[in-house]
Each structure stands twice: as structure tokens, then as C-alpha cells.
Amino acid sequence: MELLFLLEQVVNGLVLGGYYLLIALGLSLIFSVGGVVNLAHGAFYALGAYLSLEIAKQLGWGASVVLSPVAVALLGILFERFLLRRFYTADPILSLLLTFGLAMVAEQAIRITWGAAPLPASMPAAFKGQVMLGDFMFSRYRLLLLAVVAMVLAGIWLLLHRTSFGRVVRAGIQRPDMVAALGIRLQPYMAAIVMLGVGMAALGGALFAPITVVHPAMGAEIITVAFVVVVIGGLGSFWGVVLAALLVGVVRGVTIHFVPAAGEASMYVLMFLVLLFRPRGLLGERIEKFE
Amino acid sequence: MTNSKRRTMLKAGAAIAGATALGFPAIVRSQTDRTKIGHLTPMTGFLGALGEYAVLGIKMAEEEINKSGGVMGRQLEVMSEDSVNPATASTKAQRMLERDGALVLMGEINSASALTIMQVAARNKRLFMQIGARSDALRSKNCNRYTFHVDIPVTVMVNAVGLSLLRDNKVQGKTFYMLSADYLFGHDLLRAAKAFIGASGGKVIGDELVATDVTDFSGYMLKIRRAKPDVVCSNLAGNQVTNLVKQYAEFGLPFPMVGFNLNTADAWAAGEGNLSGTWPTVWMHDLDTPGSKAFTAAFTKKYGKPPENHAWIEYVSLKMMAQAMNETKSTDSERLIAYFEKQTEFDILKARKAYFRSWDHQLMQEAYPFTVKPKGKAKDKWDFVVLGAAVPAPNQSLELLAPTKAQNACVF
Numbered sequence: 001m002e003l004l005f006l007l008e009q010v011v012n013g014l015v016l017g018g019y020y021l022l023i024a025l026g027l028s029l030i031f032s033v034g035g036v037v038n039l040a041h042g043a044f045y046a047l048g049a050y051l052s053l054e055i056a057k058q059l060g061w062g063a064s065v066v067l068s069p070v071a072v073a074l075l076g077i078l079f080e081r082f083l084l085r086r087f088y089t090a091d092p093i094l095s096l097l098l099t100f101g102l103a104m105v106a107e108q109a110i111r112i113t114w115g116a117a118p119l120p121a122s123m124p125a126a127f128k129g130q131v132m133l134g135d136f137m138f139s140r141y142r143l144l145l146l147a148v149v150a151m152v153l154a155g156i157w158l159l160l161h162r163t164s165f166g167r168v169v170r171a172g173i174q175r176p177d178m179v180a181a182l183g184i185r186l187q188p189y190m191a192a193i194v195m196l197g198v199g200m201a202a203l204g205g206a207l208f209a210p211i212t213v214v215h216p217a218m219g220a221e222i223i224t225v226a227f228v229v230v231v232i233g234g235l236g237s238f239w240g241v242v243l244a245a246l247l248v249g250v251v252r253g254v255t256i257h258f259v260p261a262a263g264e265a266s267m268y269v270l271m272f273l274v275l276l277f278r279p280r281g282l283l284g285e286r287i288e289k290f291e
Numbered sequence: 292m293t294n295s296k297r298r299t300m301l302k303a304g305a306a307i308a309g310a311t312a313l314g315f316p317a318i319v320r321s322q323t324d325r326t327k328i329g330h331l332t333p334m335t336g337f338l339g340a341l342g343e344y345a346v347l348g349i350k351m352a353e354e355e356i357n358k359s360g361g362v363m364g365r366q367l368e369v370m371s372e373d374s375v376n377p378a379t380a381s382t383k384a385q386r387m388l389e390r391d392g393a394l395v396l397m398g399e400i401n402s403a404s405a406l407t408i409m410q411v412a413a414r415n416k417r418l419f420m421q422i423g424a425r426s427d428a429l430r431s432k433n434c435n436r437y438t439f440h441v442d443i444p445v446t447v448m449v450n451a452v453g454l455s456l457l458r459d460n461k462v463q464g465k466t467f468y469m470l471s472a473d474y475l476f477g478h479d480l481l482r483a484a485k486a487f488i489g490a491s492g493g494k495v496i497g498d499e500l501v502a503t504d505v506t507d508f509s510g511y512m513l514k515i516r517r518a519k520p521d522v523v524c525s526n527l528a529g530n531q532v533t534n535l536v537k538q539y540a541e542f543g544l545p546f547p548m549v550g551f552n553l554n555t556a557d558a559w560a561a562g563e564g565n566l567s568g569t570w571p572t573v574w575m576h577d578l579d580t581p582g583s584k585a586f587t588a589a590f591t592k593k594y595g596k597p598p599e600n601h602a603w604i605e606y607v608s609l610k611m612m613a614q615a616m617n618e619t620k621s622t623d624s625e626r627l628i629a630y631f632e633k634q635t636e637f638d639i640l641k642a643r644k645a646y647f648r649s650w651d652h653q654l655m656q657e658a659y660p661f662t663v664k665p666k667g668k669a670k671d672k673w674d675f676v677v678l679g680a681a682v683p684a685p686n687q688s689l690e691l692l693a694p695t696k697a698q699n700a701c702v703f
Contacts, residue, residue, distance in 0.1 A: 008513050016507060116334070116343035117599070118530050120562030120672060137516050139509065139542045211541050212506050213530040213560060215340060221506055256510035259608035261473050261500040263510065 003073060008136050009253040015142055017249025022204035023222050024196030024229035024241050025156065032173045032236040032287070033186075033193050034088050039099040040079075041201050041236020042219030043106035048202025049209040049218060050073050050114055050165055053121055061124050068206045073199030076252050080194040085187065107214065111216040123210035145207050157238060169193060173236045174287065217221040217247045220271060292657050296609040323367040326361070326622055327391030328560060328612070331408060332605075333425070334373035337529035338400045339364050339504055340556050341601045345423060346371050347398065347594055348602030352609035369397075369609065373701045374404045381407035394622045395420065400601065402426035402476040406599060408505060412437040418624040423601055424606045425552070426479040430651050431510040436703035437624065439631055439652040442607050445476070449483040449551045450692040451571040451658040451682050453594065456549065461522065468497035468520035468546075470511060470535065476552075477501075480526040496520055499594035501527060508538045515664055516544060533557045536672045540565040555676075556599045566663050574603045574641070574659055575678050582640030585660050597673050608640040642681060651701040655689040 023045055030038045048068050056064035083102070087095035127141040160166035171179050172186045179186055204222070212218065225248070233244030248267045255266035274282060317323040328350060332342040353369045361367050370391060374380035380399070384611075387393040387409070396412055396419040399405040405424035412419035421429065422441045430444050456462050467488055471481040477500070485495055497518045499511060515523055520672040525535055525548050532553050539548060548568035555575060558566055576587045576597040586606065590598040598606075612627075614637065620629045631652070636644040645656035669675035683691040 005513075005517055009510055010510050012513055016509060104636050115340075115596075117340040117556045118533055118560035122562040122564065123541070125564070128541060139512075139538075139624060141541055142509070211538055213533045213537070215530060215560075217335065217339065221504070252507075253510050257514070260511070261502060264502045264504050265618070 004135060006254065006257055009257045010250050011136060012138075013247070013250035013253025014246050015146055015245035016253065018146045019142075019204065019208065019247060020225055020229050021242060021245040022149055022152065022200050022207075023152070023226040024233070024245055025238075026200040026228050027223075028082065028230045028235070028237075028241045029193050030197045031230060033169060034084060034190050036084055036087060036095040037092070037099065037227075038084075038197070039096060039223060040106060041099075041198070042221070042223030043103045044072050044076065044198040044219075045201040045205040045222050046110060046216065046219035047075070047106065048205030049121070049214050050110060050119070050205075051202070052206035052209055053214065054178070055121055056121075065203070065206045069199045069203040072200070072202030073195045076195045076198035077191055079198065080191045084194060085190070103223070107216050107219060114216070116216060118213045118215040121209040121214050139211075141211065141269040148203075148207065152203070156196070160238060165189070165192070165266065171181065174285070225267065227269050230281075232271050232281055234278070234281025236285045236287050237281070237283040240281055240283030247282075296387075300551070301491055308604070324365055326363070326365045327368045327370060327392045327393060327394060327516070328383065328609075329381055329391065329396045330369045330389030330398045331374040331387075331396070331404070332369040332371065332398045333375070333401050333404065335375065337531060340530065340560075341400050341423070341554055341599070342373070344556060344599040344602040345398065345605045346606035348598060349609050351590060351602075352606045352613075353595060356609065356613045362613050362622075363620055367609075367613065371398075374399060374401065374408075377401070377403045377407040378405035381411050384408045384411040384419075385415070388417055394626070395612070397612065398422055398605070399424050402429060402479070403474055405429055406433055409433065409435055409438045413520070416624060418627050420608055420612060422604055424476070427474045428475060429652050430481055431694070431699040431701050434651055434699075434701035435654070436628065439603055439628075439647050439654070441487060441611075441654045443571075443656070443658050444653060444694065445480045445483045445551065445690045446694045446698070447658055448571040449480070449487050452549060452551055452569050452660050453487045453491065454682055454692075455569055455660040461547075461549075462488060463492040465474050465521040466496045467493055467522050467524050468515050468518050469495060469524045469526055470499050470501050470508075471526035472531060473500040473502050474528075476528050477503075477526055480528075482552050484524060484526055485587060491579045493522075501531065503528070503531065505531065506534055508535050509542070512538065512542045512544060515546065516542075518558075522546060523548045526552065528552060528555050529554075530560065533560045536561045536567075539566050540567075554600055556601075557689070558676060559599075559673060563669055563672070564666060566675070569660055569662050571658060572600055572661055572678075573656070574600045575659065575661065575676070576603075576673070577678060578641065578659075580640060580642055582638065586640055603640070607637070642685070645689070648690065648693070650696065651694075651699055653693060655693060657683070657689070658692065 028040045051071055052064040052068035055067050123141055129140050131138045131140050152284055168184055229244045229248055233240035249269050251266050252263055256263040332345045333339055334342040349369055353367055357366050372383055384396055399421055400423035402424040405421050419438045421438050425442050425445050427444050427446055430440055451667045471477040488495055511699045525532055527535055550570045553570040615627050616622055619630045632649045634646040635648055636646050639645045641657050643657055645654050648655050659681055663674045664675050664677050
């Protein structure tokens with residue numbers, strides 16, 4: 001019986017890891033290609049949630065989940081064109097400062113626009129409730145989310161590994177100098193990657209809004225987890241991020257089972273241990289520009 | 292005098308003249324003429340939303356007081372700042388008294404921060420009106436004679452809900468599963484809740500501490516389902532309650548929920564159809580008294596949304612402080628303390644007047660349990676709760692639900 005409980009927590013942890021992925025994968029892509037740790041990534045997640053509430057008022061929940069990420073992705077183009085682009089070759093500390101500052105500006109802007117009080121957000125009534133698979137309980141809504149995450153994941157993988165766009169991006173991660181020598185400008189690719197990354201974060205925000213609290217600091221809450229996932233997974237590795245997200249989810253679930261008070265601390269312990277033995281992360285590749 | 296020296300002098304003179312013309316007099320006047328109050332409240336973090344209402348409430352009281360002539364003929368100035376965390380709260384409190392000219396301190400919602408400000412107040416021998424933190428510990432073993440507490444302590448919150456549970460026969464022989472916030476306030480709430488349930492013949496079968504930065508409760512949902520309690524009980528704080536309530540509705544667990552702490556802002560954020568159960572509150576905007584109705588109308592007109600309980604409590608707190616200063620004709624902490632300790636009665640917009648109990652400085656006032664309106668009955672997004680009758684009942688002592696001297700070891 002005890003083992004079954006534990007197994008249920010492990011499976012739930014895998015589901016949970018799926019959500020972290022939406023945020024972490026975009027963060028990792030922007031990091032790998034541009035060399036920029038986008039600390040403002042959480043702000044796009046929060047913006048996605050807030051925009052989805054506004055859109056849902058007019059056009060309903062379904063439209064909000066599609067349109068909000070699209071709107072934020074377009075904003076991402078401006079973000080890349082006018083801010084990030086200036087920092088690809090600069091000292092990393094500068095881009096850290098820029099995105100950290102931007103995160104604070106965004107949080108305060110949200111506070112001014114929508115107020116500090118959390119906003120109510122609901123999912124369509126049809127998605128509420130539990131699904132029992134054998135003796136395991138799942139939330140119907142989270143299974144739906146998991147399906148969306150799986151589709152996004154498959155889409156990104158195909159894009160990176162089966163298209164010419166993806167070949168350039170992957171080459172750009174490893175040897176930007178060689179890509180440049182071949183006469184390919186990486187900047188348009190970077191704009192597309194940023195758009196994709198922040199769009200995914202916004203999708204996360206829109207999808208999580210009904211099951212978490214929509215408040216100005218929600219971005220700061222998620223960025224820490226996402227960052228931990230990226231660090232554990234390792235730079236430049238698609239599957240590393242996937243593996244790390246699931247691992248963080250499972251470790252968290254198992255910890256909640258045994259020591260509930262340490263649930264949140266568990267992922268940091270995990271990160272510590274991983275970095276101790278694998279400083280580049282679980283599947284991190286050796287990337288010259290970061291060494 | 293050399294040429295360059297003269298130029299410097301001219302520049303300096305022009306600068307001083309300019310400054311005088313532009314803004315100096317205002318600053319000088321404000322330093323001498325205003326009665327300053329240092330106000331600390333969390334404006335960010337998991338209590339930030341409540342702090343925003345707190346600031347709106349105290350600002351509204353400040354404007355009203357100043358419009359009607361201020362205190363002792365002087366304008367009142369409330370200096371509000373984000374208390375951030377216990378360490379910062381204490382640093383800021385000390386600075387406000389030492390450098391910013393604050394005569395007394397007010398505010399706070401976070402129990403841990405309130406505790407550090409209380410220590411600053413005692414060290415400086417200045418009055419601190421502790422408005423919104425509810426931990427019992429602040430009123431018992433950590434109490435000091437410079438601090439007065441306005442909001443209801445956790446024992447009252449537990450008893451307010453407890454009375455309605457007992458009335459509906461929902462405790463005797465029932466099993467409870469508890470989730471508690473892992474900090475001073477949550478521990479305190481847990482202790483009071485366990486004491487109540489134990490004394491009323493209920494049984495606690497699950498008891499989990501939840502770190503204050505937890506946003507995902509799915510792991511806990513699984514544990515609750517396996518434990519099959521009769522009642523799920525929330526001892527969480529701030530917007531964590533909202534998170535729990537939303538995810539509880541998401542998973543559709545069948546066990547009824549009660550909670551011993553929920554602020555209106557967090558109830559509103561849960562959204563219709565997610566909230567259920569019985570919860571305590573110190574005040575709500577639809578309280579049916581002439582004073583509350585007038586306050587709610589004025590606040591809604593001014594800010595475009597109804598007041599939350601922290602807006603109300605900050606509003607009445609500053610009114611009490613102004614009354615004390617006007618009556619004693621003093622801003623001296625010792626004289627204000629003596630005034631409050633006389634158990635002077637204050638109108639706090641409720642049916643009954645309130646007073647600070649002399650031996651623990653806790654405001655004795657009515658509290659209310661609330662439940663959720665049946666689906667489809669809410670007029671708007673602010674209106675989905677039903678306020679229960681005030682406790683204690685009109686014929687009972689206001690001290691009925693409060694900790695007794697034996698429970699609260701407060702000695703000044």
C-alpha cells in the first residue's frame with residue numbers, strides 16, 4: 001500500500017515536471033543560442049496569464065489560451081530587437097542586469113495595471129474534477145495540460161531536428177563563428193527563438209492561471225524553478241531539460257510524501273548534488289563560448 | 292575675494308534661492324508642523340495584495356482626518372513603506388523613529404515581521420499599533436506594553452469557525468486533515484486548531500506543514516485522498532489559501548473543507564465555484580451596520596472596488612489613533628498607552644463598540660464566520676460569500692472567544 005502511495009506521487013511528479021518544461025525549455029533555448037540568461041522569462045509567463053484573463057472576458061477561455069501566447073510572442077520580437085540584441089556579445093553580467101531589471105519593471109507594471117490583489121481565474125467547468133486510472137488519481141485539467149505540453153515538445157523537437165531552421169540553430173549553439181563564416185546571420189534565428197521561448201512561457205501562464213494564483217509576482221515564483229531545471233538539465237541539451245523537469249517534479253513529489261515541509265527545498269538539494277558530480281548539468285554539452 | 296570664489300558664491304546663492312522658491316518651504320513646514328506616523332506593511336510577497344488594501348485604507352482615514360482639521364490642529368502624515376521581511380521591517384521601524392520623525396508606529400500583517408517591530412517599539416519606548424498580524428504568540432509570551440493589537444488573534448478565528456461547526460455538529464467524532472503554513476502564524480493557527488478539535492471530540496489524522504512558497508498542492512491532494520478525512524482543514528496564509536482552494540476544486544475531492552484563516556482578497560481571487568466551506572473573518576464589506584455601509588460606499592467610490600478587511604482595519608485603526616491623540620492632547624507614547632489601557636470604547640463600524648483589553652492590549656471586538664453562496668446567487672464577483680451572525684452573540688461578553696489569562700501568559 002505504502003509503495004502504491006509513493007508510486008502515485010512519482011507519477012504526479014512526472015505530470016508536474018511537464019508544466020515546468022513549458023517555462024524551462026524556452027529559457028534554455030534563449031540561453032543556449034544567445035548566451036543570455038533571460039531573468040525576465042517569468043514576466044512573460046505572468047503577462048501570458050494576465051492577458052489570457054482579459055481575452056477570456058471577451059472571447060472565452062479557448063481563444064485566450066491561443067491568442068495570449070501569440071500576443072506575447074509578438075512582444076518577444078520587440079524585446080529581442082530593441083533590448084536583447086545589444087547584449088549577445090557583451091559581458092554576461094550586463095544581460096543579467098538588463099533582464100533582471102526588466103523583470104522588476106514588468107512586475108510593477110502589472111501591479112499598476114491590474115492591482116496587487118490576485119485576480120480570479122477559472123477553467124471551463126467541464127475540465128474540473130478527477131480522473132481515476134486504476135488506483136491513481138489525476139486532475140482532468142492537468143492531463144489536458146500534459147497533452148498540450150507533449151504536443152509543444154514534439155513540435156519543438158521536430159523544428160530543431162528535422163528542419164533547416166533547426167540545423168542552423170543547433171549549429172549556432174555549438175559554433176556561432178563557423179555559422180558566421182558560412183555566411184549565415186544568426187540574428188533572425190535568434191529573434192525567432194526568443195519569440196518561441198517567450199510564447200511558450202505565456203502559454204504556460206495562460207494554462208496555469210486556473211490552477212494557481214494570478215498575481216504580479218507569479219513570474220518571480222516560476223523563474224526560480226525554471227532556472228533550476230535548466231541548470232540541472234545542462235546547457236544546449238533538449239533532452240537534458242526534459243529529463244531535469246521530470247526529475248525535479250518526481251523528487252519534489254517524493255519529498256512531499258516523506259517530508260512535506262521540505263518539498264520546495266528538495267529541488268535545490270537536487271541541483272546541488274547534480275552540480276557536484278556533473279558541473280555542466282545532466283546532459284550538458286561542452287559549449288566553447290561558455291567555457 | 293577672487294573671481295572664482297565669487298562665482299561659486301553666486302552659484303550657491305542662486306541654488307539656495309531657487310530651492311527656496313521651488314520646494315524648500317514645503318519641506319521645512321512638513322518637518323515642523325506635521326504629526327508623523329510610521330506605517331509598515333508588506334507590499335510585495337505572498338501578503339502583498341493585502342498590504343495594498345492596508346495602504347488604501349489608512350490613506351483614506353488620513354485624508355478624512357486631515358480634512359476635518361487633523362490631530363490637535365496639525366496635519367497627520369502617514370509614511371507607508373513595504374516591510375519586506377522581518378529583518379527589513381525592524382531596520383525600517385528603527386529608522387522611522389530615529390531619522391524620519393515618526394512619533395508612533397502602526398501597521399503590519401506578517402506575524403514574524405510584527406514581532407521584530409514590537410521589539411523595536413519596546414527598545415525605543417514608543418507605541419506600536421500592530422494592526423493586521425494574528426499570531427497568538429505576539430499577544431502572549433512575546434507581548435510588550437508598547438504594542439496594541441487590533442486584528443483578531445488566531446484563537447478567536449478558530450473559535451469563530453469552531454462555534455458554527457459545533458452548532459452544526461461537525462466536530463464530535465470527525466477526522467480532520469490539516470495543512471498549515473510553515474511559519475510563526477501557521478504554527479500558531481495549527482496549535483489553536485488542534486486544541487479546539489481535541490477539546491471538541493474530533494481527531495486530527497493528518498497534519499502537514501507547507502512552506503510559504505509552495506504553489507503546487509497536487510502532491511497534498513493525493514495524500515488527502517488516501518487519508519479519507521471527514522474534513523480538510525486549511526491553516527494557510529495569504530494567497531496560498533487561494534492556491535489550495537483552486538486546486539482542491541480542480542481535483543474535485545469530496546471532503547468538505549473548513550479553514551481558520553482567509554482574507555477577503557484571497558477569497559475573491561479564488562473565483563466563483565471554487566471556494567467552499569466555512570471560514571472566519573474580522574470584517575466584510577457587506578456587514579450590515581450604518582457605519583460599515585457608509586465606509587464601503589465611500590471606499591468603493593474612491594477606489595472603484597469594495598474594501599477588503601485589511602482596508603477596513605487600517606481605516607479604523609488610524610481613526611482610533613487620531614481619537615486617542617485628540618483626547619489626550621498628546622502624541623506621547625506613555626499618555627496614549629494610558630488612554631488605551633483605560634479600556635476606552637471605540638466605534639469600529641460594527642454593531643458593538645470595541646476596546647483594548649488592558650492586560651494583553653488586544654482589541655476586543657466581534658468576529659464572523661462566513662460561508663459561500665449557492666451557485667448562481669452572487670450579484671457580482673465581489674459577492675459570493677454569506678456573512679454569518681456576529682460572534683460572540685449580542686448578549687455575550689466580547690471576551691468569550693478570546694484567549695483567557697490562563698491561556699495567554701502575557702505580563703508587561
